[in-house]
Amino acid sequence: MVFSSVIFLFLFLPFVLLGYYLLSRKNIQIKNTYLLLASSIFYYFGEQNSIFIMMFVIALNFYIAPYLYPDYSNDKKTFLQKYRLGLLSACVVICIGLLWYFKYLNFSIELLNALFHKQLFEFKDIVLPLGISFYTFHALSYTFDVYYGRMLPEKSLLRFMTYVMMFPQLVAGPIVRYIDIKKQFYHRCVTQAGLYNGIRRFCYGLSKKVLLANTVSIYADKIFSAPIEQLGLLDLWLGAIAYALQIYFDFSGYSDMAIGLAMMFGFRYKENFNYPYIAKSASEFWRRWHISLSTWLRDYVYIPLGGNKLGTYKKIKNVLIVFILSGLWHGANSTFVCWGALYGIFIALETLGLRNLLKKSNTLSHIYLILIALTGWVIFRSDTMNYACEYLIKMYSLTAIDVNTIPMENNIVFAMVIGLIFCYDWRPHYKRIVIRASNLSHRVFYIEKLSGFIISVLLFVISAMSIVSSSHNPFIYFRF
Incomplete structure (x- = not known):
């Protein structure tokens, strides 16, 4: 399921947003669970059984991370904590190994065959799991940050799963680090702005x-x-x-x-x-x-x-x-x-x-x-x-x-x-115009916000019409 599809725009997203806003504002745990469920449906819609590969990566990093945190206040470390580097290396090797198998095995076979000028190995019929490059880097960023002592290990598997599987960044990024948004899983609210x-x-x-x-x-x-x-x-x-x-x-x-x-x-x-x-x-x-x-x-x-x-x-x-x-x-x-x-x-x-x-x-x-x-x-x-x-x-x-x-x-x-025009950053010029106009009338900021919203809605309508009438809708980074 891609963001620029009819199913996502007019079925999945409206129902998910409606359900999310109907939930209690005070119970953040329910909201996290709801997002996890919605994200699982989002991913399963396109990948089916590949979701278990992602589950394995999540579980591996979640359960190893507590043994990687450098507890300087405790001289009596557990057996596993004495081998933090070895555990980290094992976790990285397994995660990168999975990524290598699905993404680079045939490339490695091609290089070996070319190196020895003979067909040493046959190419494998492998389907690349959607978003594996992104969710692998998501999970590993958390593990590295725990290892270096930048953050405490997460105690809730549900929160960590929600972080990795959140559908906005799941299949094509950006690569969001848990250390940057961890607090938002404990407290957040949707304001009007x-x-x-x-x-x-x-x-x-x-x-x-x-x-x-x-x-x-x-x-x-x-x-x-x-x-x-x-x-x-x-x-x-x-x-x-x-x-x-x-x-x-x-x-x-x-x-x-x-x-x-x-x-x-x-x-x-x-x-x-x-x-x-x-x-x-x-x-x-x-x-x-x-x-x-x-x-x-x-x-x-x-x-x-x-x-x-x-x-x-x-x-x-x-x-x-x-x-x-x-x-x-x-x-x-x-x-x-x-x-x-x-x-x-x-x-x-x-x-x-x-x-x-x-x-x-x-x-x-x-x-x-x-x-x-x-x-x-x-x-x-x-x-x-x-x-x-x-x-x-x-x-x-x-x-x-x-x-x-x-x-x-x-x-x-x-x-x-x-496209060439909007490759340039016009924001400073736009802000100067708005600020100068605001000196003449205090309504300028209200008009600016209203016009910005109207333009965005018009762009959405035109984009939706284009999606409905066209079958050409590629996403470059989906193959990564």
Whole structure:
């Protein structure tokens, strides 16, 4: 079940919200149980038996975590507490092992067969459980935080299950840490402002996904499914730009919907995107793109490896490890690994001094980042590295001046123009206009809120009409 589906929008969500608001405000335990039940139905609707894999990951992390907490006040540790690192390692190996089996086994077989130039192993018929990359990282973040003493172990299995299985972030993120929202499972309330902001945020996210990402994806799919020799220079550049817009509005739209849904239930999630295409370096891009993943890898991989405290070259090694893992997390293909390595290399170069050069010109540094991003998305979107290399060679070739061969419909042109406009952060300018207008009339803030809500409702109606009339409704990050 996806958020941009008729069943979710007009059946599941309205009934779940209605039931949630009818429950007693004082009994938070009942509300948690209700959310757990609703989330189980949400996941089971699409995955059926795969839900037991998630249950196993939840149980493993929940029951091991109490033995991992560093109890400095108690010298008489239990037998298991003496082997905290071993227990943590076992838990990580099992969780990552499950992720590897379902997501990377066939990729590993392909690499081994290619290495020895023979069919050593047969490929397995494996169905990837929905959201396994996300709920595995959810559960492990809790276990790591307990191990490092950042939080006490959770005593209630029901609360922990609700945290991992909450349907807003279950299948496509953002990666929400338990330490950030633990208190909200003990006390939260849905205010009028929270409900209003949640609805508006959800509607904006839905429109970004349905009206922008889905529309430009039609052109991106045409370009990346066509033979390279049939594509002109303009086709190649427009195809890369279309996919850059598609993946941004697809994933940021989903994150907006998840954050909006959480607000409707009284939760507050951290932001996952912050206008990444206005960045002026590769390192800044990753402080703005998929923030929950980059901070997860920073806190649980980069810093434990030594971070930037062991000298420049070890820092570069750690950066490369983190970004290769980031690429691999996105999918079992050499293209994802190369995509992650691309960012790792440029961030390493920025560490060695390129960053100082970029500071001299905002315009050139922004062009530098956009070229890296477009290059990366071509690699990310390609099925093989051979195709990506052919695409990029022709795309950056000054001799390929042939005209475009694949026409672009007017609705796609319009969506791309709107998408490019909203890649820029207009919020500071908008706030200044509202504040200046408020000096003339105190009704401005009321009008601003009312108009914002009306616009969000209109966007929801248009998005819903598009969903009903179209069968083209992909979600990029569902395959991760």
